[in-house]
Amino acid sequence: MTNLEPVGFAYPDPAAICIDVLAVPEPKTVKNRVHLDLATTSAAHQAEVVARLKELGATPADVGQGEVPWTVLADPEGNEFCVLEPREIYRDTGPIAAVVVDCADPRAMARFWGEAMDWTLHEVTDDHAVLRSAKGVGPYLEFLRTPDVKTVKNRIHLDLRPYPGDDQAAEVARVRALGATDVDLGQGDVSWTVLADPEGNEFCVLAPR
Structure with missing residues (x-):
C-alpha cells in the first residue's frame, strides 16, 4: 500500500484529502463509478496540468464525453479522471476539486452521505447533488445520475x-x-x-x- 497525504497533514483536517493506493488481483474491466476531478486556475494552467500528467503516464480517455471543456484522462492502470477547466466553485478546493460518484438517485445518495459524513448539501436535483465539508473547505463530493448499473466492486x-x-x-x-x-x-x-x-x-x- 502507498499512502499519499498533503505535506504537514494532521488528522482531522477537512481541507485535505488523503489517498491510499492498494494492489489488488482483479483487473479493471469497466468504467469506474467513482473518479477524481482535478481543479485548475486558468486555461494555461489546465493545459500545463494535462501536459504534465501525460508525461507522468496518463493517457486520453473516451467515456462518451463528446466535446467538453474538461479533459478526460486515465492513469497508467486505466482509472479515469478529469482535469477541469477553471471554475469559480473550485477556486479554493486545492488540487482535487471533487470526488465524483455515478449513481441512479442523486437525491437519495445525498441524504445518505450527507448524514453519514455530516457534510453540507450545496445543490441537489434529479440529475446531480453536491456536498462539501461543513467547514466550507476542501474538495466536494458529487453524485451524478447515470444509466449505467453497478456490476463489479468499485476500484475507488x-x-x-x-x-x-x-x-x-x-x-x-x-x-x-x-x-x-x-x-x-x-x-x-x-x-x-x-x-x-x-x-x-x-x-x-x-x-x-
Whole structure:
C-alpha cells in the first residue's frame, strides 16, 4: 500500500484529502463509478496540468464525453479522471476539486452521505447533488445520475474515519441505521469495517486515529 497525504497533514483536517493506493488481483474491466476531478486556475494552467500528467503516464480517455471543456484522462492502470477547466466553485478546493460518484438517485445518495459524513448539501436535483465539508473547505463530493448499473466492486472508494475519541462500533452502527449494509470482500479479520451505501458502493469505516 502507498499512502499519499498533503505535506504537514494532521488528522482531522477537512481541507485535505488523503489517498491510499492498494494492489489488488482483479483487473479493471469497466468504467469506474467513482473518479477524481482535478481543479485548475486558468486555461494555461489546465493545459500545463494535462501536459504534465501525460508525461507522468496518463493517457486520453473516451467515456462518451463528446466535446467538453474538461479533459478526460486515465492513469497508467486505466482509472479515469478529469482535469477541469477553471471554475469559480473550485477556486479554493486545492488540487482535487471533487470526488465524483455515478449513481441512479442523486437525491437519495445525498441524504445518505450527507448524514453519514455530516457534510453540507450545496445543490441537489434529479440529475446531480453536491456536498462539501461543513467547514466550507476542501474538495466536494458529487453524485451524478447515470444509466449505467453497478456490476463489479468499485476500484475507488471512500474511507470514513471517526474523530479521535469516538467509538468505531458506534459509528458503524450509526451508518447502518442510515441504510448501509455489510459487505464481505474477503477482507478477513481487519481493523476496519466494510459496508456499502444504498446503491452498493463499498466504503470502509476505519479505526479512530
